[in-house]
Amino acid sequence: MADVLVDDRPTPAVPPRAAPPRRPSARQLERRSRVVRYALRIVVVVYLIMLVGWPLSLVAQRALGNGLDDIKELFADPQMMHAFKLTLFAALISVAINTVFGITISILLVRYEFPGKRLLNAFVDLPLAVSPIVVGLSLVLVYNSRSGWFGPALEGAGFRVMYAFPAIVMATTFVALPLVIREVVPVLQEVGTDQEQAARSLGANAFQRFRRITLPSIKWAVIYGMVLTLARSLGEFGAVKVVSGNVLGVTRTATLAVEEKYLNFDKPGAYATAFLLALVSVACIIVVSLLRPKDQG
Amino acid sequence: MAVTALPPPAATEPEARRRRPRRGGGGRESQLTWASGVGLGVSVMWFSLLVLIPLAAVVVTGSKEGWSGFWNAVTQEQTLAAIRLTVGTAFLVTIVNVFMGTLIAWVLVRDDFFGKRALEVLIDVPFALPTVVAGLVLLSLYGPQGPVGINIANKPSAVFVAYLFVTLPFVVRTVQPVLAELDREVEEASRSLGASSFTTFRRVVLPSLIPAIAAGATLSFARGVSEYGSLVLLSGNIPFQTEVTSVRILSSIENNNAVGAAAVATILLVISLVVIVLVDILQRRLVRRG
Amino acid sequence: MSIEVSHITKRFGDFVALDDVSVTIPSGGLTALLGPSGGGKSTLLRIIAGLEYADEGTVTIEGVDATDLPAQHRNVGFVFQHYAAFKHMSVYRNVAFGLEIRKRPKDEIDARVRELLQLVHLEQFAERKPAQLSGGQRQRMALARALAVEPTVLLLDEPFGALDAKVRKELRDWLRRLHDEVNVTTVFVTHDQEEALEVADEIVVINDGRIEQIGTPDQLYDEPAGDFVMRFLGPVTQLGGQLVRPHDLELRPDADGVGIRGEVTRIVRVGFEVRLDVTTADQVVGASVTRAQFLNLGLDVGSPVRLVVAPNATTVDVEHEVADPLELVDA
Numbered sequence: 001m002a003d004v005l006v007d008d009r010p011t012p013a014v015p016p017r018a019a020p021p022r023r024p025s026a027r028q029l030e031r032r033s034r035v036v037r038y039a040l041r042i043v044v045v046v047y048l049i050m051l052v053g054w055p056l057s058l059v060a061q062r063a064l065g066n067g068l069d070d071i072k073e074l075f076a077d078p079q080m081m082h083a084f085k086l087t088l089f090a091a092l093i094s095v096a097i098n099t100v101f102g103i104t105i106s107i108l109l110v111r112y113e114f115p116g117k118r119l120l121n122a123f124v125d126l127p128l129a130v131s132p133i134v135v136g137l138s139l140v141l142v143y144n145s146r147s148g149w150f151g152p153a154l155e156g157a158g159f160r161v162m163y164a165f166p167a168i169v170m171a172t173t174f175v176a177l178p179l180v181i182r183e184v185v186p187v188l189q190e191v192g193t194d195q196e197q198a199a200r201s202l203g204a205n206a207f208q209r210f211r212r213i214t215l216p217s218i219k220w221a222v223i224y225g226m227v228l229t230l231a232r233s234l235g236e237f238g239a240v241k242v243v244s245g246n247v248l249g250v251t252r253t254a255t256l257a258v259e260e261k262y263l264n265f266d267k268p269g270a271y272a273t274a275f276l277l278a279l280v281s282v283a284c285i286i287v288v289s290l291l292r293p294k295d296q297g
Numbered sequence: 298m299a300v301t302a303l304p305p306p307a308a309t310e311p312e313a314r315r316r317r318p319r320r321g322g323g324g325r326e327s328q329l330t331w332a333s334g335v336g337l338g339v340s341v342m343w344f345s346l347l348v349l350i351p352l353a354a355v356v357v358t359g360s361k362e363g364w365s366g367f368w369n370a371v372t373q374e375q376t377l378a379a380i381r382l383t384v385g386t387a388f389l390v391t392i393v394n395v396f397m398g399t400l401i402a403w404v405l406v407r408d409d410f411f412g413k414r415a416l417e418v419l420i421d422v423p424f425a426l427p428t429v430v431a432g433l434v435l436l437s438l439y440g441p442q443g444p445v446g447i448n449i450a451n452k453p454s455a456v457f458v459a460y461l462f463v464t465l466p467f468v469v470r471t472v473q474p475v476l477a478e479l480d481r482e483v484e485e486a487s488r489s490l491g492a493s494s495f496t497t498f499r500r501v502v503l504p505s506l507i508p509a510i511a512a513g514a515t516l517s518f519a520r521g522v523s524e525y526g527s528l529v530l531l532s533g534n535i536p537f538q539t540e541v542t543s544v545r546i547l548s549s550i551e552n553n554n555a556v557g558a559a560a561v562a563t564i565l566l567v568i569s570l571v572v573i574v575l576v577d578i579l580q581r582r583l584v585r586r587g
Numbered sequence: 588m589s590i591e592v593s594h595i596t597k598r599f600g601d602f603v604a605l606d607d608v609s610v611t612i613p614s615g616g617l618t619a620l621l622g623p624s625g626g627g628k629s630t631l632l633r634i635i636a637g638l639e640y641a642d643e644g645t646v647t648i649e650g651v652d653a654t655d656l657p658a659q660h661r662n663v664g665f666v667f668q669h670y671a672a673f674k675h676m677s678v679y680r681n682v683a684f685g686l687e688i689r690k691r692p693k694d695e696i697d698a699r700v701r702e703l704l705q706l707v708h709l710e711q712f713a714e715r716k717p718a719q720l721s722g723g724q725r726q727r728m729a730l731a732r733a734l735a736v737e738p739t740v741l742l743l744d745e746p747f748g749a750l751d752a753k754v755r756k757e758l759r760d761w762l763r764r765l766h767d768e769v770n771v772t773t774v775f776v777t778h779d780q781e782e783a784l785e786v787a788d789e790i791v792v793i794n795d796g797r798i799e800q801i802g803t804p805d806q807l808y809d810e811p812a813g814d815f816v817m818r819f820l821g822p823v824t825q826l827g828g829q830l831v832r833p834h835d836l837e838l839r840p841d842a843d844g845v846g847i848r849g850e851v852t853r854i855v856r857v858g859f860e861v862r863l864d865v866t867t868a869d870q871v872v873g874a875s876v877t878r879a880q881f882l883n884l885g886l887d888v889g890s891p892v893r894l895v896v897a898p899n900a901t902t903v904d905v906e907h908e909v910a911d912p913l914e915l916v917d918a
Contacts, residue, residue: 025655025656025657026637026640026654026655026656026657027655029494029657033494037408040400040403040404040408041404041408041410043400044397044400044401044404044416045416047397047401048401048416048419048420049419050438051458051461051462051465052419052420052422052423052462052465053419054438055434055435055437055438055439056422056434058434058437058438058443058444059430059433059434059437061437062437101340101343101344104336104339104340105340105344107333107336108333108336108337108340110326111326111327111333112326112327112328112329112333112337113326113327113328113329114329114337120341120344121577122573122574122577123344123348123349123573124344125573125576125577126348126352126569126570126573127348128516128519128520129516129519129520129523129569129572129573130352130523130565130566130569131522131523131524131525131542131543131546131562131565131569132428132523132525132526132543133525133543133546133547133550133562134352134355134523134543134546134562134565134566134569135351136550137355137546137550137558137559137562138351138352138354138355138562139351140550141351141354141355141358141555141559142350142351142354143351147555149350149354170347173347174347174348174351177347177348206330206332207332228425231425232425234427235425235426235427235428235430236427237427237428237429237525237526237529238428238525238526238543238547241547242547242550255427255428255429255430255526258427258429258430258433259429259529259530262433262530263530270433271433274427274429274430274433274434277426277427277430278426278427278430278434281422281425281426281427281430282418282422282425282426284425285418285421285422285425286418289414289417289418289421480669480671482667482669482671483671483672483673483674485638485658485665485667485671486665486667486671486673486729486732487673487684488638488657488658488659489636489637489638489658489659489661489663489664489665489733490659490664490684490685490688490732490733490736491659491660491662491685491688491689491736492659492684492688493659496688500684501673504675505674505675
C-alpha cells in the first residue's frame, strides 16, 4: 500500500517539456469564449426583440399614428370613460383585498404551524395555473342567480353578483391572488423571528409587534406585490369576459373594449385602448424594477 | 505503515447541518393564538368562497351526468381536436422555453452590457400585459399588415407564437435566481481538475439548475394550456385548426351547456393541480439542495 | 524542478495586488504563503493555478512555461477555503471527477478513488453527498479530489479557514503528515502565522503585493528582515526606536542604573507567564517574564523598574508606530 502513495512513477499526466502547439493558450481560449459570449448575447437579444420588443413598439406606432387623436377620442367617449373607471375601480378593490388577505396569509404560512398548512401553501398558487375561462366558469357556477350554489340565496338577500360589478371584482381578485403572497413570504422567511422576539421581550403585544416590526420589514415586498397585482387586475380579460356579460356601459371593461372594437372594425380605437393598457403594464414593471435593489432578480 | 500512521481526525466533528442557517436567525413557527386563529379562519373562509368552492363546483358540475356524460363531452370531436392542439402546442413551446429560458437567464446573470436592464423589463412584459393586448401586439408584427411579410393570423402557428409569448418569463425567472446564487468556486474547481468550460457547464452547472428548469417548465406548460385572451384576435378560433380548449369551454358556456363546459374545464383543472403539486415538490428539492 | 514565479504583476483596476513578485518554490516541499488579508497571497496562488492571469511576468511549473496555459491544462490540484464540493455528486463521484474527465478506464478510476478515500479516511462516506458531511470531512474530500489526478503541484487556499479551531489544528497536523507521505510540491495560503510556523518547510511572507521575506520558520522568527515580518510572526513591543520580543526584555531593579527607566502600570498573570505594562518617559512597553522571575523581582503596580534588552535578542528598527504596548498578532 505504501508504494502507491509515494509518487516515484513517471508522471504521465505532466505535459512534455515544451507545451505542444495544439494546446490552446489562455489567450486563444479567452478569445474563443468571448466569441461564444457575444453569440449568446446576440441570440438572446434578437429573440426578445422579435418576440416582445418590436411588436410592442409597433402597437405604439399604430396607436400614435394619428398623433394623440385616437387616444383623445377614447377619452371623449363616455362609454369608454365608464369602461376605464370600471376597470380601475375593480382593480383597486382587488389590490386592497389581496393586500390585506395576502399579508395575513403570508404571516400565517411563515410564522405559524397548523393542520393543512402545506395544502394551503400549495393551493395559494392555484390561480396562477388555472385558465381564466375556468376561473370565470367556476364563479358563474356558484354565484349565478338562477342555478348557482349561492347565487339564488344572495339574490334573495338583495345582492346581485353575477353579470354585475361584484362578479368583475371577484374574478379580478381571484386571478391576482398569489401575487402579494409570493412577494411577502420569502422576505418574511429571510428576516426571521429575531426582531419580533426581541420586541416581545420588551413588552410589545401582538398588534404592536405587527405594526412596528413585521409590517416595516415587509414594506417593499408588499409594495412590489401591490404593483404586480394592479397590473394583473387591470389586464384580466378571459375571466372577466365570462362573468361580466359584457353589457355596454355597465360591465364592459377596458380589456373587453379592445376585443369589441377590433371585431367591430374600429381598429384605431382598439389600438389606442391597447396602447394605454400596455403603457400602464409596462409602467408597473418599470416602477418595480427601479424600486428593487439591483442584486435581486 | 503509511495509511495507519494518519489517524482520522476526531469523530466528534458535528454532522453537517442540512439547511442553510437563516440570516435573521430562527424561523421557529408558533402555535396559533386566538388572534391568528381568527385570522386563519377568516382567510380560509374567504379563500374557500372565492377559489376553492367555485373550483369544486366545476368538478361537481362536470360529473353531473356521470362518467359517460363526462366522457362524451370531453371526447366530442371538436373538443378533442382542441385539447390535442392545446396540449401539443404547449408541450412544444415548453421545450423551446427550456432552452431559450435557460439561455436568457445565463446571459442575464453572467454577461453584462448596455441595455441589459431593458431586457429585464421586456421579459416581464408578457407577465403583466393584458392577454388581449398581447394578441394585438403579436398581430402588429406577425399579422396581415406586419412589416416583415409574415402572416400567421388564423393559422395554427399563431397558437404556437401566442403561447411562446405568454410563457416567456417562466423558465427565465425560476432559473435566474438559482444561477445567480451558484458558487463560482465550484466551477473553478472543475476547471482546475481539467474540465473545459463546456464540460464544466454540462457536468457541474446544469445539474444544479435542473430543479429550477423543471419548475419553470411546469409553470410554462400550465400557462400555455390555460391561455385564452391572446388567441381571440390572433388565431381566428377556427375549429379543428386553431381552436384551443379554453375557446371550446367558452363556446359551451355561451351555449348554456354548463355540464359540457365544466367537464372540459375539469380536464384543464386536473392539469393545473398536477402542475401545482409538481412545482411544490420541485421547490422543496431546490431548498434542500442549498 | 520547482515552481518559478518571475516578475509577476497583477492589477485589479487601480489596485495593485502583486507588484513585481519573484519567488522560487522548491520541489517536493511544503511552502506557506503567509500574510494579512488583501496582501496578495491568494492572488499569487491563483495565478500559479491558472485561475487568474498576471498582467506581467511568467510562471514556470517544473520547467514548463505555464504563463499562458489555462487552469485545466496545468495539472495543478486546487483546494478552496469553502470546499467547492460538487453538491449533486456523491463523495465518490467528486473524487473520481478529474479521472472521469480524462477518460481513464473504469477499474483504474475505481481503484484510485478507493485508495484515496482510504487515505483520507472517508471510505464509509463514499456514497454520501457532501451536504451530509461536516466541514472537516468535506475538506478532506476536496483534498482527495485534488490528489486523484496526480497533480504536479498541490495548491491550498486558506484550506482550514472555514473550520472550527479544534478541527483546524487537527487537519493542520494531518496535512503535514499527508505531505510527508505523498511528497507533492505543496503551496498553501494562510493568514495564521502559527499555522505557517507549525506546518511549513519554508514560508514566503507577502504584504501589500510584495514579498517581505522568504525563509524557514526559524529564520523568519529569529532573523526577521524587518518591521512587518517581526510583527506578523510573533508578539512585539517597542522600546525606544526598536522592536523587541516582550520576553527578551530584562527587568532590572531601579537601583542598577542601567537601561531605560519606567514604572510598572499593569500586571496580568496568564498561566505560567506574567505580562507587565511598563510606562517609560515616552512609551508604554510590554514585558513578559515567568512567574518565578516575577516573584524574584518583587514588583507591584507603581514600582520603578529598569528595562534592558537581553543580549543576543532579535531586534528590528521600527518602521511604523506600535498601537498597543503588547502587539499580539493572533489568529
